[in-house]
Amino acid sequence: MVEVSALSSGALMRRGPYISMITNRTMNLLIRAAMLFMVGVFLALVLNLLQVQRNVTLFPPDVLSSVFSSAWWVPPCCGTAAALIGLLYPCMDRRLGEPHKLKREWSNVMRCVAVFVGINHASAKVDFANNVQLSLTLAALSVGLWWTFDRSRSGFGLGVVIAILATLATQLLVYNGVFQYTSPDFLYIRSWLPCIFFAGVITVGNIGRQLALYEYKVNQEKTHQD
Numbered sequence: 586m587v588e589v590s591a592l593s594s595g596a597l598m599r600r601g602p603y604i605s606m607i608t609n610r611t612m613n614l615l616i617r618a619a620m621l622f623m624v625g626v627f628l629a630l631v632l633n634l635l636q637v638q639r640n641v642t643l644f645p646p647d648v649l650s651s652v653f654s655s656a657w658w659v660p661p662c663c664g665t666a667a668a669l670i671g672l673l674y675p676c677m678d679r680r681l682g683e684p685h686k687l688k689r690e691w692s693n694v695m696r697c698v699a700v701f702v703g704i705n706h707a708s709a710k711v712d713f714a715n716n717v718q719l720s721l722t723l724a725a726l727s728v729g730l731w732w733t734f735d736r737s738r739s740g741f742g743l744g745v746v747i748a749i750l751a752t753l754a755t756q757l758l759v760y761n762g763v764f765q766y767t768s769p770d771f772l773y774i775r776s777w778l779p780c781i782f783f784a785g786v787i788t789v790g791n792i793g794r795q796l797a798l799y800e801y802k803v804n805q806e807k808t809h810q811d
Contacts, residue, residue, distance in 0.1 A: 625667025
């Protein structure tokens, strides 16, 4: 009986740290997802306000007047996308063995957010000679944002792929009459939209990486203690 109790206690001691680690990682994942969701909702509200003020985005009158078919779905969708992107970036860094070590600090992340909002402000407020000039300018600014705050191959690749998918999804929504852009110049949408999506993906990815950095530091400390 004593031996069985000792074996059971040993098994529990071996399983204890493992269960604790899984629980902590799961909780950490949920907390990061919730924070990224709130960031996505906030950015969606701010950026949508800029677009509506400039009459870049128009929702049908019946859509705005109806609670069930209004633009209420935009912030939750952006929040969900931000959570997925913010969790995907550090995961891809680990999978590819390409840790993101460029200026890993919150002040740098805040500057990235400020530049992203500035790019959106330029798209909504600055008058360009034509859409081609606007698109090229925003493309240069978006790539510059990646070079300044990211510079990773995984970040660039994910940014391009997600920007293309988001543009296609937006095109489907516009085509089905959910909302519309004033003066669309490329298949019902604005040609500069992929640049905005790309810059947004890089920004949210940096926020997700910074949040994941705390979990990485805690795991490193546990490893050294063991």
